[in-house]
Structure formats: C-alpha cells, structure tokens
Amino acid sequence: MAKQTVTVTLTVNGETHTAEVEPRLLLVHFLREHLNLTGTHIGCDTTHCGACTVLMNGRAVKSCTVLTVQADGATIKTIEGMAENGKMHPLQEGFHVEHGLQCGYCTPGMIMRAAELLAKNPDPTEDEIRWGISGNLCRCTGYVNIVKAIQYAARKLREQAAAGS
Amino acid sequence: MIPPPFTYAAPTSLEEALALLQQHGPMAKILAGGHSLLPMMKLRLLEPEVLIDLRRVPGLADIREENGYLHLGAMVREVELEEHPLIRAKYPLLYETTRWIADPQVRNMGTVGGNLAHGDPGNDHPATMMAYDAQLVVVGPRGERVIPAREFFLDFYTTALEPDEILTAIRIPTPPPRSGGAYEKLERKVGDYATAAVAVQLSLAEDGTLSYVGIGLTNVAHVPLFAARSCAHLQGQRPTPERIDEAAQMASEDCNPRSDLRGSAEYKRAMVRELTRRAFRRALERAQGGQ
Structure with missing residues (x-):
C-alpha cells in the first residue's frame, strides 16, 4: 500500500502553512519538526503531563495526542505566539516576576493552558486556577509560584482590559 | 511515540x-x-x-431537550457538557461526572460518544448513563436502533455496537420535579481512572417514597455495572438511612473488583459501599431541594 499523504492547512501564530503530511503525524511533531517551533515541549508523550499544550481554535489541547490531520483548518497558537511586538505576554511576565518555574520544561504548556483559563475566567480563585492546571505537571516548583504567576497575569490582563475600555 | x-x-x-x-x-x-x-x-x-474521523459529519454535536429527553450528539465534547447551563442546572449527575473525567485539555477533545463506545470499564460516563437509564442511538447499514445503556456494555472493551455501526446520539430522560443525582469518584490523583466511583440518580414521589432509583458503578468489574439489586431494594420505598445502608451493602456485594495498583478488591468493595451512601445522600438532598 502506497503511503497516504494528506494536504493540511493550519494557521499557526498568525501564519498560514499548507503541508503534505502522513496521517499519523502528531501535531506536536508538525510544530516542532516541520515549523521548527520547538518552544512546545514533548514531556510524557502519553497525554498526562501537559508540556505539549497548545491552543487549537482557542482551546488548550495536548498536541502529543492530536493528529495533524485533525487540526486541518484550525488556528493554532503556541508559546512563540504569545509575545507581541517584542513584549512578553502578561503570563510570561508573571512566570518571570513570580519565579513560576525552575527548570522551565513545563512552562510553555502551563502558559498555554493558563491563557485559555484566563480567557474563560478572567478572575479565577486559587482553587479554580489549581483545578484549571490539573492537566499540567510540574516536578520542580510545588505549583505555589505557578499559581502566583497566573494570578499576576490575571490582574494585569484585567487592568489592561479596564484601561482599554 | x-x-x-x-x-x-x-x-x-x-x-x-x-x-x-x-x-x-x-x-x-x-x-x-x-x-x-x-x-x-x-x-x-x-x-x-x-x-x-467524524469531525466533519454534521449534526453529531447537538445538545438539546426534546420529547422528554436530553439529546446529546455523540461528538459533543466533554467541555461542552461542562459549560452548558442547562446541564449544570438540570443534570447535576452528568455535570459532576464530566468534571471528574481526566483533565481540562483532555475534556477539550474527548467526546461523550467516544467515552461510551470505547467500552472501557474505567470510563466515567457509562455508569452515569446507566443510572439515568439513557438510550444510545446507533446507526448502521440496517438503519437506526436504540440500545439501553444498561444493555450496551457486554465485556471488557466490548459493546453492543456492531463493527459496521456508529453511535450517533445519547438520550437521557429529562428528570421529573423532585429529582436529584450525584457522582462520587475516588481517585489516587486528579485525572486518574476511578479506584471506584458511583453514579446515583433518583426521583421522589409526592408521598416521599422513591419513584425512581438508578445506580451505576465505575471500574469495579470488567464492565461498568448497573446495581440492579440495590435499585430494586430502594424503588417505591422511603429513603431511610437503614435502607440506604442496605442498598449500599448490596452494591458492594454485587460488584466484582480486581486487586491492582489502585487497591485491593476488599478495599474497593468497601469504597463502593461508602461512595454509594455519599452519592445517594447528595442526590437525595438535591431531590428534596427541588432540583
């Protein structure tokens, strides 16, 4: 049987890419190896750790468990798409200021999941943040500063929204 | 990988x-x-x-009430159940069950139909659909047929779905007034499969007796279980603490858990007993509170 390829078109961080891919190509491999967007990390590779989390049509997904063909037509956002005009996103700033990381391996996934959480719930309680990042594992920090980093970003995003309205 | x-x-x-x-x-x-x-x-x-891939097939992702049922398209994502105001208000058992499935990212992709058709006894929706007495709508070359959730799970990863059939929808009977439900799940860590879990849905008659009781058990046998003996023991009766305890004891006797990393069979039976009590009590409070 000849190897099937499928033409897919994805918009990643605002840029549209069309590619011929094998159906079994995972989204995380497409991002890292075809587009050289290596900010999205592969952690457990078994849908547990959340390191590979990206936004697909605004929803956080574990890109090690999504086929590229399932993302055909979708809009994808990765950690590389968070900063704007050379300025860190409030979540990136929050992880920096509050020291929300040690080794940093889980951080891109944490930030992408937190971005979805804050888009849906701009003023989450600590419980809501902890429940919200329950699909992202960090083995260094004990999560305390990660929660603070997300709270920092939530505050800043609310201030920005208030100033802009 | x-x-x-x-x-x-x-x-x-x-x-x-x-x-x-x-x-x-x-x-x-x-x-x-x-x-x-x-x-x-x-x-x-x-x-x-x-x-x-069913993602381009239209009409499989509806959530609506019609003809006395809550109709869920098989491709409804877990997150859509979690965020739907109707489900939160009128179907607390379904809402709670969904919240316990895996984690937010998985719920953004996972579907209610997939959770059922996969036939994994560790999945959470099967017990809940049995407690609700839901119907599964299946379409194949011989047309459409409707399979009660209580008859759908035949064996380990084996359902009543034929290889040429597709699960298209789930129909949950809309609960009458004075109904309530609750899902109690014990897990080692957030997102894990249940060590044991119990789904309870009930309705009260005007005189305070139980006009409907459905109890489903998760991950305590090679298939999801309907606790038939417990339900029969409660049906038409007053929900006294003694009777609830007896029904919970029956559920722990009628399940068939295996000892594994999540605990011994004996421990899981004890948990089924306690989780049945807890889920029943919370379901009853909701029914008495008018939900």
Missing part, C-alpha cells in the same frame, strides 16, 4: 462514514476525540488500518 501507519478519511456525511466502515470492516476504527484511541495506537495496543 508515533502511531503505526494508517489511512485517514474525514467523511462529510453519516452515509459516507457508514459506507467507509462497511468497505473496510473491522480493520477500520471511528475517530472521535481520539483521546483513548491515539494513546492505545501509540502503545501498539491497537493498529487499525483505517481511521474514519
């Missing part, structure tokens, strides 16, 4: 999906959210030759 090679199809109608399924037979698998299927393929536990 990379899944083994397969051919991919994304049909745009149910007829086309059924034709593909007939053409490829048991070597084809339906792809819904893929959050059980893809991990199994990566581990080479499954090597389907063809994946038929």
Whole structure:
C-alpha cells in the first residue's frame, strides 16, 4: 500500500502553512519538526503531563495526542505566539516576576493552558486556577509560584482590559 | 511515540462514514476525540488500518431537550457538557461526572460518544448513563436502533455496537420535579481512572417514597455495572438511612473488583459501599431541594 499523504492547512501564530503530511503525524511533531517551533515541549508523550499544550481554535489541547490531520483548518497558537511586538505576554511576565518555574520544561504548556483559563475566567480563585492546571505537571516548583504567576497575569490582563475600555 | 501507519478519511456525511466502515470492516476504527484511541495506537495496543474521523459529519454535536429527553450528539465534547447551563442546572449527575473525567485539555477533545463506545470499564460516563437509564442511538447499514445503556456494555472493551455501526446520539430522560443525582469518584490523583466511583440518580414521589432509583458503578468489574439489586431494594420505598445502608451493602456485594495498583478488591468493595451512601445522600438532598 502506497503511503497516504494528506494536504493540511493550519494557521499557526498568525501564519498560514499548507503541508503534505502522513496521517499519523502528531501535531506536536508538525510544530516542532516541520515549523521548527520547538518552544512546545514533548514531556510524557502519553497525554498526562501537559508540556505539549497548545491552543487549537482557542482551546488548550495536548498536541502529543492530536493528529495533524485533525487540526486541518484550525488556528493554532503556541508559546512563540504569545509575545507581541517584542513584549512578553502578561503570563510570561508573571512566570518571570513570580519565579513560576525552575527548570522551565513545563512552562510553555502551563502558559498555554493558563491563557485559555484566563480567557474563560478572567478572575479565577486559587482553587479554580489549581483545578484549571490539573492537566499540567510540574516536578520542580510545588505549583505555589505557578499559581502566583497566573494570578499576576490575571490582574494585569484585567487592568489592561479596564484601561482599554 | 508515533502511531503505526494508517489511512485517514474525514467523511462529510453519516452515509459516507457508514459506507467507509462497511468497505473496510473491522480493520477500520471511528475517530472521535481520539483521546483513548491515539494513546492505545501509540502503545501498539491497537493498529487499525483505517481511521474514519467524524469531525466533519454534521449534526453529531447537538445538545438539546426534546420529547422528554436530553439529546446529546455523540461528538459533543466533554467541555461542552461542562459549560452548558442547562446541564449544570438540570443534570447535576452528568455535570459532576464530566468534571471528574481526566483533565481540562483532555475534556477539550474527548467526546461523550467516544467515552461510551470505547467500552472501557474505567470510563466515567457509562455508569452515569446507566443510572439515568439513557438510550444510545446507533446507526448502521440496517438503519437506526436504540440500545439501553444498561444493555450496551457486554465485556471488557466490548459493546453492543456492531463493527459496521456508529453511535450517533445519547438520550437521557429529562428528570421529573423532585429529582436529584450525584457522582462520587475516588481517585489516587486528579485525572486518574476511578479506584471506584458511583453514579446515583433518583426521583421522589409526592408521598416521599422513591419513584425512581438508578445506580451505576465505575471500574469495579470488567464492565461498568448497573446495581440492579440495590435499585430494586430502594424503588417505591422511603429513603431511610437503614435502607440506604442496605442498598449500599448490596452494591458492594454485587460488584466484582480486581486487586491492582489502585487497591485491593476488599478495599474497593468497601469504597463502593461508602461512595454509594455519599452519592445517594447528595442526590437525595438535591431531590428534596427541588432540583
């Protein structure tokens, strides 16, 4: 049987890419190896750790468990798409200021999941943040500063929204 | 890990999906959210030759009440159940069950139909659909048929779905006034499969007796279980603490858990007893509170 390829078109961080891919190509491999967007990390590779989390049509997904063909037509956002005009996103700033990381391996996934959480719930309680990042594992920090980093970003995003309205 | 090679199809109608399924037979698998299927393929536990993705098939993602039922399209994502105001207000058992499934990212992709059709006794929706006495709508080359959830789970990863059929919808009877439900799940860590879990749905008659009781058990046998003896013991009776305890004891006797990393069989039976009590009490409070 000849190897099937499928033409897919994805918009990643605002840029549209069309590619011929094998159906079994995972989204995380497409991002890292075809587009050289290596900010999205592969952690457990078994849908547990959340390191590979990206936004697909605004929803956080574990890109090690999504086929590229399932993302055909979708809009994808990765950690590389968070900063704007050379300025860190409030979540990136929050992880920096509050020291929300040690080794940093889980951080891109944490930030992408937190971005979805804050888009849906701009003023989450600590419980809501902890429940919200329950699909992202960090083995260094004990999560305390990660929660603070997300709270920092939530505050800043609310201030920005208030100033802009 | 990379899944083994397969051919991919994304049909745009149910007829086309059924034709593909007939053409490829048991070597084809339906792809819904893929959050059980893809991990199994990566581990080479499954090597389907063809994946038929339902994401472009219209009409499979509706949530609506009609003719005394809550109709859920099989492709409704877990997150949509979690965020739907109607489900939160009127179907607390379904809402709670959904919240306990895996984690937010998985719920963004995973579907209610996939959770059922996969036939994994560790999945959470089967027990809840049994407690509700839900119906599963299945379409195949011989037309449509409706299978009660209580008759759908035949064996380990084996359901009443024929290889050429597709699960298209789930129908949950809309609970009458004075109804309540609750899901109690014990897990080692957030997102884990249940060590044991119990779904309870009940309704009270005007005189305070139980006019309906449904109890489903998760991950305490090779299939999800309907606790028939416990339900019969409560049906038409007053929900006294003694009777609840007796029904909970029956559930712990009628399940058939295996000792594994999540605990011994004896421990799981004890947990079924306690979780049945807790779920029943919370369901009763909701029914008495007018929900």
